[in-house]
Amino acid sequence: FEHHLLLKMAGPGVAEAEQYLKSYFAQAEGDFFVCTPEEGKKAFLHRFAAAGAAVRYHAVHADQVEDILALDIALRRNDTEWFETLPPEIDNQLVHKLYYGHFMCHVFHQDYVVKKGADSHALKEQMLAILNQRGAEYPA
Known part of the structure; x- marks a missing residue:
C-alpha cells in the first residue's frame, strides 16, 4: 500500500x-x-526506519545525492491537502520525497533527497515560500 x-x-x-x-x-x-x-x-519500530530512510539513501547513493532537506511542518487544522504539488523547477531537483507524520495533528516530517549539483539552500528557500503560501507553520 x-x-x-x-x-x-x-x-x-x-x-x-x-x-x-x-x-x-x-x-x-x-x-x-x-x-x-x-x-x-x-x-511501531517502522517509525525509526522511516525517519532514517533519507539519510541511509544519501549514504548509499552519495554520487547521486547532494543533500537531504528535512522540513518539519504543521499544516492548518482542517487542511485536506496533505501533499504539496511542487512546481517542475523544484521537483526536477529532487531524487525522492519522503513524507511521514502524526495522524490527527497535521504535523509532518518531509524529507527531500536533493540531486547532486542542486543548491539545497536555494531549494529550501523556495520550499519555505510554498509552505508560507499554504499557511503551514515550521518548524512544527
Missing part, C-alpha cells in the same frame, strides 16, 4: 474503530488488521 496508518488504542474505542474500519474497507481500496501485542511493538 502507498500509505500506512498505525493506530495504538486501548479501551472501548477499539471495538468502535474496528467496526468503522471493516465498514470503510468493505467499500474502499485498502485493508487493516489488528496486531497482537508483539506485532504492535514491531510495527
Whole structure:
C-alpha cells in the first residue's frame, strides 16, 4: 500500500474503530488488521526506519545525492491537502520525497533527497515560500 496508518488504542474505542474500519474497507481500496501485542511493538519500530530512510539513501547513493532537506511542518487544522504539488523547477531537483507524520495533528516530517549539483539552500528557500503560501507553520 502507498500509505500506512498505525493506530495504538486501548479501551472501548477499539471495538468502535474496528467496526468503522471493516465498514470503510468493505467499500474502499485498502485493508487493516489488528496486531497482537508483539506485532504492535514491531510495527511501531517502522517509525525509526522511516525517519532514517533519507539519510541511509544519501549514504548509499552519495554520487547521486547532494543533500537531504528535512522540513518539519504543521499544516492548518482542517487542511485536506496533505501533499504539496511542487512546481517542475523544484521537483526536477529532487531524487525522492519522503513524507511521514502524526495522524490527527497535521504535523509532518518531509524529507527531500536533493540531486547532486542542486543548491539545497536555494531549494529550501523556495520550499519555505510554498509552505508560507499554504499557511503551514515550521518548524512544527
